[in-house]
Amino acid sequence: MNLKSKHFLTDTDVEQPIKLLATKYRTKKGFLRDFTSLHMMVITLRCNQKCNYCQVSSESTDAHKFDMSETTAKKVIETIFKSPSQNIKIEFQGGEPLINWKTIEHTVNYAEKLNKFQSRNLQFVICTNLISIDEKKLEFIKEHKIDISTSLELIHIPFTAKRVFGCLSSP
Numbered sequence: 001m002n003l004k005s006k007h008f009l010t011d012t013d014v015e016q017p018i019k020l021l022a023t024k025y026r027t028k029k030g031f032l033r034d035f036t037s038l039h040m041m042v043i044t045l046r047c048n049q050k051c052n053y054c055q056v057s058s059e060s061t062d063a064h065k066f067d068m069s070e071t072t073a074k075k076v077i078e079t080i081f082k083s084p085s086q087n088i089k090i091e092f093q094g095g096e097p098l099i100n101w102k103t104i105e106h107t108v109n110y111a112e113k114l115n116k117f118q119s120r121n122l123q124f125v126i127c128t129n130l131i132s133i134d135e136k137k138l139e140f141i142k143e144h145k146i147d148i149s150t151s152l153e154l155i156h157i158p159f160t161a162k163r164v165f166g167c168l169s170s171p
C-alpha cells in the first residue's frame, strides 16, 4: 500500500494532508449529523388493554408510579434539543400514551416553545390504540399537527382473540 498517497505518511508539510484527511473523514461520517433525529418517549407504562403479543411490560390503568412526570418530560426535551440534527421527531409511546395526556400536552407545548429559538423541523407522533381518544385530544392533535401511529388489526382479527381490555375497572 502506498502510505504516502493515502496521506498516512508525508515527507513534507503535515498541515495539508491533515486537512485533506479531515475533509475526507467529515464527508464519510456526515450521516452522523442526522443520527439522533428520532426520539422515543415512553410516557407511561400503563395501558387499557392486555394484548397477548405485547412487547412491553405494560401495567394496568390503576397502577401507580408508571407515568412520566411533567418535570422529567421537560428534562427529556431539553436533552433532545442538544441533538445536532436539524430534524427532531418525538414519538410518544407506552403503554398507552393517551392515558398520560397531561404530560403529552405539556411536552408538546414546551418543545414548541424551545423551538421558537431554534427553528428545527419538529415533528410529533403518538403511538396509540385510540381507545381513549376524544374531541379535546383530537383538537390538540390537529392544532399541533401531531401524527398518529395506530394498528388497524381489529378489522382482520376477532377482538377477543388478540386484544383484551386490561383496565381493571372495565366490565
Ligand code: SF4
Binding pocket: 047, 048, 049, 050, 051, 053, 054, 055, 056, 058, 094, 095, 096, 129
Ligand atoms: S395496546 Fe400496546 S401497550 Fe397496550 S397491551 Fe396492547 S400492545 Fe401492549
